[in-house]
Amino acid sequence: EAQVTQNPRYLITVTGKKLTVTCSQNMNHEYMSWYRQDPGLGLRQIYYSMNVEVTDKGDVPEGYKVSRKEKRNFPLILESPSPNQTSLYFCASSLSSYLQNEQFFGPGTRLTVL
């Protein structure tokens, strides 16, 4: 089944404890992206990647890191999480590098930072 998977789906952690949220797609998509969703603010893009080894900042990159070493994986790293990073996170992928096709979203990861 064609899909975008995220792990974990739920995570409660404490301030300063490094964590990684994994994202993987099995559709051979070029483009991948991370978003966070907060009430009243809609979806905000954190980072995106148009190809392997190519990543760029979205609108809210502060406090996050990403890497794209393989086409299928795009992990999101929080080196020192803070409570303001408590949010619902979505990973998405799209066929072409230039975002001219639909994005497929993963199921989301709900992160709570205490």
Place this chain on the structure above:
Amino acid sequence: QQPVQSPQAVILREGEDAVINCSSSKALYSVHWYRQKHGEAPVFLMILLKGGEQKGHDKISASFNEKKQQSSLYLTASQLSYSGTYFCGTESNAGGTSYGKLTFGQGTILTVHP
């Protein structure tokens, strides 16, 4: 800066029509529309590209006024399944096109009653 969506919320009876607007302060390369149901991931509806190309659902239509930096999503003969939050996302031309950088609006909540 996020595009501005209007209205913020709309309530319909089945069979009624609705229009959701998306307005940006920046010159746009493309507009993307997604619908999200409560507790689920966003789902693709439509992409409108500068120059007139559209990709999306047969039963949902949209327009893209490049000069006014605006897009509208038209929902006709609404069904119960149309309920959800609608988001527009924009790729901007400003300062050199940032392909792949997608900025979403705050969302429009659509509720369809029997």
